[in-house]
Amino acid sequence: MVDNVLYIAFPYVAIVVFLIGSIYRYKFGFKYSTLSSQFLETQKLYLASVPFHVGIIVIFLFHLIGFIIPPINISLGGTTLVVFETIGLIFGFLALFGIIMLFIRRLQNERLQMVTNKMDIVIEILLILQILLGVLTAIMYKWGAGWYSADMAPYLWSLFTFNPDASAVAAMPLLVKLHVIGAFLIILLIPFSRLVHFLVAPFHYISRAYQVVRWNWDRKTIRDPNTPWRETIKSPQNN
Amino acid sequence: MDVRSQMSMVFHLDKCLGCHTCSVACKNIWTDRKGAEYMWFNNVETKPGTGYPTKWEDQDIYKGGWEKTNTGGIELKGAGKLKGLVNIFYNPNLPVIDDYYEPFTYKYLDLIESPQQDVQPVARPVSLITGKPIDIKMGPNWDDDLSGTPDFARKDPNLENLSPAEQEAMFQLEKMAFYYLPRICNHCLNPACVASCPSGAIYKRGEDGVVLINQEVCRAWRMCITACPYKKTYYNWSTGKSEKCLLCFPRIEAGIAPACMHTCVGRIRYLGVLLYDADKIEAAASADEKDLISAQMDIYLDPFDPDVIAAAKANGIADSTIQAAQESPVYKFVKEWKVALPLHAEFRTLPNLFYVPPLLPVMATISERSNSPKVNEISKQWDDKWLYDTSLDEIFGTIEQTRFPLKYMANLFGAGDEKLMADKLNKLMAVRIYRRHKTVGDISKEKSDEALRKVGLSESEAEALFNLTTLAKFEERFVIPAAHREQSIEMLESTADVKGSEGFGFIERPVRGL
Ligand code: SF4
Numbered sequence A: 001m002v003d004n005v006l007y008i009a010f011p012y013v014a015i016v017v018f019l020i021g022s023i024y025r026y027k028f029g030f031k032y033s034t035l036s037s038q039f040l041e042t043q044k045l046y047l048a049s050v051p052f053h054v055g056i057i058v059i060f061l062f063h064l065i066g067f068i069i070p071p072i073n074i075s076l077g078g079t080t081l082v083v084f085e086t087i088g089l090i091f092g093f094l095a096l097f098g099i100i101m102l103f104i105r106r107l108q109n110e111r112l113q114m115v116t117n118k119m120d121i122v123i124e125i126l127l128i129l130q131i132l133l134g135v136l137t138a139i140m141y142k143w144g145a146g147w148y149s150a151d152m153a154p155y156l157w158s159l160f161t162f163n164p165d166a167s168a169v170a171a172m173p174l175l176v177k178l179h180v181i182g183a184f185l186i187i188l189l190i191p192f193s194r195l196v197h198f199l200v201a202p203f204h205y206i207s208r209a210y211q212v213v214r215w216n217w218d219r220k221t222i223r224d225p226n227t228p229w230r231e232t233i234k235s236p237q238n239n
Numbered sequence B: 001m002d003v004r005s006q007m008s009m010v011f012h013l014d015k016c017l018g019c020h021t022c023s024v025a026c027k028n029i030w031t032d033r034k035g036a037e038y039m040w041f042n043n044v045e046t047k048p049g050t051g052y053p054t055k056w057e058d059q060d061i062y063k064g065g066w067e068k069t070n071t072g073g074i075e076l077k078g079a080g081k082l083k084g085l086v087n088i089f090y091n092p093n094l095p096v097i098d099d100y101y102e103p104f105t106y107k108y109l110d111l112i113e114s115p116q117q118d119v120q121p122v123a124r125p126v127s128l129i130t131g132k133p134i135d136i137k138m139g140p141n142w143d144d145d146l147s148g149t150p151d152f153a154r155k156d157p158n159l160e161n162l163s164p165a166e167q168e169a170m171f172q173l174e175k176m177a178f179y180y181l182p183r184i185c186n187h188c189l190n191p192a193c194v195a196s197c198p199s200g201a202i203y204k205r206g207e208d209g210v211v212l213i214n215q216e217v218c219r220a221w222r223m224c225i226t227a228c229p230y231k232k233t234y235y236n237w238s239t240g241k242s243e244k245c246l247l248c249f250p251r252i253e254a255g256i257a258p259a260c261m262h263t264c265v266g267r268i269r270y271l272g273v274l275l276y277d278a279d280k281i282e283a284a285a286s287a288d289e290k291d292l293i294s295a296q297m298d299i300y301l302d303p304f305d306p307d308v309i310a311a312a313k314a315n316g317i318a319d320s321t322i323q324a325a326q327e328s329p330v331y332k333f334v335k336e337w338k339v340a341l342p343l344h345a346e347f348r349t350l351p352n353l354f355y356v357p358p359l360l361p362v363m364a365t366i367s368e369r370s371n372s373p374k375v376n377e378i379s380k381q382w383d384d385k386w387l388y389d390t391s392l393d394e395i396f397g398t399i400e401q402t403r404f405p406l407k408y409m410a411n412l413f414g415a416g417d418e419k420l421m422a423d424k425l426n427k428l429m430a431v432r433i434y435r436r437h438k439t440v441g442d443i444s445k446e447k448s449d450e451a452l453r454k455v456g457l458s459e460s461e462a463e464a465l466f467n468l469t470t471l472a473k474f475e476e477r478f479v480i481p482a483a484h485r486e487q488s489i490e491m492l493e494s495t496a497d498v499k500g501s502e503g504f505g506f507i508e509r510p511v512r513g514l
């Protein structure tokens, strides 16, 4: 019963809240921001933000790969597994180092305290714990790169295919259980924190033309009596 | 030819008093808010000086603007797709608040409410970020009037390629001079801020060329702060959004001049339409440094040319806008008389704010001939050669021996081209000679004619230049085309949709509920 609440009900609640909350917040776009504080403090940021972001992104991708294409990991053997695991661990430590530095930086600097809210603290502590749990898991229960795909991926798949089955998690050690709960807790809190900024990561910049010109109307047709009104008022970009 | 219309500006530097009225007017309207206290969409700095933020012109520090690549194109110096995304977690070229100044206020209430005590109460300065008492170290015009000072004037980045001797000569006590440089966003044709924004939040309005930041799309990736070489985008540390000068577009749309221009005490500011050919932007922005200014000037089109008018109409530019372009004071200064220049064209953003360079500090020289009959009788009482000689003999000779080396002026306004700089100053000087001939009469007609002929101005042009410089009224200085409110509404909705529905008082459309 408890297992079902923790590993089935809670994840669903978290994901639903995350989806609805993020979309709702997006509709009032002003509050979507990274809320960067580099402008107030830049020296300590380098050794904090960069390792954290690089670490967390790589770790996230590793989790994603293990989740989406489990056979790859399951079939990993011997040295590849070790290499995989080591890389993961290194980036795990990088992220841990970064987030701790970010936390310290935030607490130490007087100016940063002015732009820190309670949720920032909550999220930073949660992330520290979550990454710590992950790193500890990797150290204590070796070859996660293998068993994650075999045991955890099916559980996650079961959630996403609406055929939930918590038995795999229930059989896991406490560390892993906490890591799972932590993950969904963070997902739940995304729309209520600055974490939303990862949802608007600027990938579209890569394919965009450098210059952006916006017109309030289609200038070629606005004054043309032969064009019906409706067609002149769409707002084209770069036309 | 892709004709577009651009709201552009001219600032006549000879007329700026350095009163900062413009800055205050702007601040009162736009930036008197939390997180924006340190922002001055309009600021006035003293030249030579370090400016605001400190040494903003030094792109070795700030990495703003565009630079030429080996392949002949241009790329952003400190931002762009590759550099911007690689540096997104930490922008190594981001100016920080201390490069501007820590905003402050004073605890005025202490003056009134402090209990009785032996010493006078004082209003201590407190930081507007932390609220704690601070020692003020910097302000937006900290170098005001401080020509010659080692900390400010002598650190002016424009002195870079002047020899030590030339610099020394500039700062001799009796030669010392300075002038003011008011700055707002240039609403560039090739804006670095727009190009650097990963979210695509910054855009140029097609209709009038105003460059704006969409506050709802800005995500604080803070690349525009680095990319704008003029440092005219600002990061609001409180809201986590970047902000910039909006050329008071709500005022412009209503036909009123922007606040800084409206209030300008020295009447140095002019606003008007320039028609330009958008097809030429890329080539002009990547021209060789020595051709940059002429390439930019070629972008702007003659609003009287029938071909241009036809192309403008085909592009949906309203007749009222074309007419405004014909009456534009900016067109006159920039294209007709060619006395106004962009600031730091070498940043390659193709700025649309032009400066008539200051003649004043270069004109008067210390008199070696204070006995000259031209010198005012009263002034002759001092015979210690400390007199400013404003007599106009050898006037063109003195342009080259100005109190500000031409090289210095050219670094600011001429992309380093001293000859171009001298041309402009000579023109301004010729107008003065002409007017002096007219009003004071101590210069002969021949001399005045010769001066005008040398710089290629006709008498009527000189007269018009003089008039627009000194006597022009509001409507001549600010020629703002109708924004066509009826079309502004059409921008937002098809008015046909609400035809026949209720008239006033509905924010939401009166649609029957479920
Ligand atoms: S001056 Fe700076 S902020 Fe203004 S348009 Fe040019 S690049 Fe952008």
Ligand code: SF4
Binding pocket: B015, B016, B017, B018, B019, B020, B021, B022, B023, B044, B180, B182, B263, B264, B265, B266, B267, B268
């Ligand atoms: S208000 Fe006009 S004269 Fe005064 S500082 Fe500003 S630009 Fe110069």
